[in-house]
Amino acid sequence: MASLAIEHSHGAERSRRPFSLSRFGGRWLSPVLLLFLWELGSRSGLIPERTLAAPSAVIGTLIDMVISGELPSNLLVSFARVAAGLLIGVGLGLALGLVAGLSRAGELAVDPLMQIKRTIPALALTPLFIVWFGIGETPKVALIAFATIFPVYLNLYSGIRSVDLRLLDAAKSFGLSRAEQIWHVVLPSALPSLLVGLRYALSVSILVLVVAEQINASAGLGYLINNARDFMRTDIIVVCLMVYAILGLGADWLVRAIEARALIWRPSIVEQ
Amino acid sequence: MDARLGFTTVNSSVHQPQPEPVVRLRGFTRRFGANTIIDGLDLDIAPGEFIALLGRSGSGKTTLLRTLAGLDEVRSQDVEVPDSRAVVFQDARLLPWKPVWKNVGLGLKGDIRPRAEAALREVGLGHRLDAWPLTLSGGEAQRAALARALVREPKLLLLDEPFAALDALTRYRMHDLVLSLWRAHRPAVLIVTHDVEEAIALADRVLVLDQGRIVAEERITTPRGERASFSARLREKLLSTLGGDDHSVVPFATALEAAE
Numbered sequence: 005m006a007s008l009a010i011e012h013s014h015g016a017e018r019s020r021r022p023f024s025l026s027r028f029g030g031r032w033l034s035p036v037l038l039l040f041l042w043e044l045g046s047r048s049g050l051i052p053e054r055t056l057a058a059p060s061a062v063i064g065t066l067i068d069m070v071i072s073g074e075l076p077s078n079l080l081v082s083f084a085r086v087a088a089g090l091l092i093g094v095g096l097g098l099a100l101g102l103v104a105g106l107s108r109a110g111e112l113a114v115d116p117l118m119q120i121k122r123t124i125p126a127l128a129l130t131p132l133f134i135v136w137f138g139i140g141e142t143p144k145v146a147l148i149a150f151a152t153i154f155p156v157y158l159n160l161y162s163g164i165r166s167v168d169l170r171l172l173d174a175a176k177s178f179g180l181s182r183a184e185q186i187w188h189v190v191l192p193s194a195l196p197s198l199l200v201g202l203r204y205a206l207s208v209s210i211l212v213l214v215v216a217e218q219i220n221a222s223a224g225l226g227y228l229i230n231n232a233r234d235f236m237r238t239d240i241i242v243v244c245l246m247v248y249a250i251l252g253l254g255a256d257w258l259v260r261a262i263e264a265r266a267l268i269w270r271p272s273i274v275e276q
Numbered sequence: 277m278d279a280r281l282g283f284t285t286v287n288s289s290v291h292q293p294q295p296e297p298v299v300r301l302r303g304f305t306r307r308f309g310a311n312t313i314i315d316g317l318d319l320d321i322a323p324g325e326f327i328a329l330l331g332r333s334g335s336g337k338t339t340l341l342r343t344l345a346g347l348d349e350v351r352s353q354d355v356e357v358p359d360s361r362a363v364v365f366q367d368a369r370l371l372p373w374k375p376v377w378k379n380v381g382l383g384l385k386g387d388i389r390p391r392a393e394a395a396l397r398e399v400g401l402g403h404r405l406d407a408w409p410l411t412l413s414g415g416e417a418q419r420a421a422l423a424r425a426l427v428r429e430p431k432l433l434l435l436d437e438p439f440a441a442l443d444a445l446t447r448y449r450m451h452d453l454v455l456s457l458w459r460a461h462r463p464a465v466l467i468v469t470h471d472v473e474e475a476i477a478l479a480d481r482v483l484v485l486d487q488g489r490i491v492a493e494e495r496i497t498t499p500r501g502e503r504a505s506f507s508a509r510l511r512e513k514l515l516s517t518l519g520g521d522d523h524s525v526v527p528f529a530t531a532l533e534a535a536e
Binding site: 170171173174175176177178179180184188189192193195268269270271 | 361369373374
């Protein structure tokens with residue numbers, strides 16, 4: 005009887021509960037509302053098309069560009085630039101971080117240079133890189149590489165240096181060689197920090213890509229945007245902005261996936 | 277020697293016939309700058325002997341242990357330690373990124389899984405082979421650390437205040453475990469502790485280290501488990517050596533006896 009009564013009152017309470025935003029996907033509501041207002045503004049002529057294309061027009065353009073192959077082929081070009089730049093930048097960052105982290109002499113040789121490099125904003129080098137490398141692919145890749153070295157370097161270096169000396173002592177006491185100590189203790193303990201650096205590097209690489217692609221590109225997302233600007237095609241510009249955003253999200257997802265796999269031993273601080 | 281006493285104060289000038297020791301230190305001295313941490317220390321540990329090393333903070337016991345563990349270099353000093361030795365630290369020092377069994381097999385060559393598994397079963401952790409170290413309780417972590425030490429079949433097992441961070445009940449269980457493992461494998465054991473009771477309960481020989489010298493040495497001949505009769509007296513004696521001439525700290529039990 006008692007349990008019945010409780011269930012009954014519970015049910016009554018639920019049915020009495022007022023309309024709740026969170027139950028109807030509250031987080032989606034305001035963006036959707038904004039899109040709706042934007043569409044309404046465009047249709048009524050309040051927002052001219054040369055200022056900003058309507059969401060429906062943007063989606064139509066997106067579909068057209070995908071079907072015609074214009075977007076995929078240019079996206080591939082941009083993607084290749086980021087990949088090449090990251091490969092060089094992250095590779096150099098790893099190598100320099102290892103050298104500086106694992107040896108005193110290496111630290112003396114590498115760290116001052118890296119600290120000087122840090123003070124120069126990567127994008128400020130654009131004119132110099134154009135003078136050196138021309139206006140082809142090289143300066144674009146070089147800029148991305150240059151900008152992504154530092155976050156990887158710094159986080160790997162400090163990750164190595166903050167290794168728990170007590171763990172290292174334990175490994176030593178079990179007779180592990182120097183190489184084994186580095187492999188089993190130092191590098192795994194530096195991994196969380198390195199992954200933070202990698203995440204920075206990925207987001208920086210996309211930022212630099214946007215600027216680097218403004219350099220006289222004949223293909224790629226930046227080329228599409230530049231062309232669209234000349235013809236005042238705001239719909240194409242918005243499509244490209246969306247693609248940049250998706251690239252950023254994808255990069256973040258990639259590192260999260262690596263983290264979930266590589267740092268499985270860490271108890272989660274936040275309840276899932 | 278009074279047989280009823282159950283323990284004897286060792287006179288270092290009398291040389292007792294001993295088998296070839298596994299550890300042999302002669303005039304071992306260690307200085308950090310102007311500070312002499314260890315001052316002309318002589319120490320022999322026989323194979324299979326269980327030694328407890330007592331000392332206050334700063335008495336040099338950690339330095340001595342690091343030397344025996346091979347963590348500090350000994351330059352041109354008369355120090356002999358066996359190659360096969362293993363340490364259990366106060367904090368278990370398991371690598372958090374390796375599952376328990378890989379921690380136990382750390383640095384071993386060949387097929388380590390069966391050996392690690394056997395060692396973990398022996399310390400009662402057979403059910404946590406694949407657990408991540410950060411999910412272990414304090415007692416479980418120390419068991420894993422013991423397994424990691426024993427899987428190497430060491431001639432010398434060094435325990436650096438291994439149970440200081442555990443609650444009393446877990447500590448007693450660990451004492452039993454250490455003794456049974458010691459009986460099964462017969463390594464020489466040196467346990468560093470500041471717990472006099474622990475030293476009396478476990479060891480064949482108790483050393484008291486103060487200012488880098490051994491200031492007292494007691495050999496306990498009574499079997500473990502029958503030591504209750506004299507442990508209060510021995511504890512009092514060891515505490516007075518530990519405290520030097522300063523008797524400001526009176527152990528609770530002694531104070532009670534005096535009051536009666």
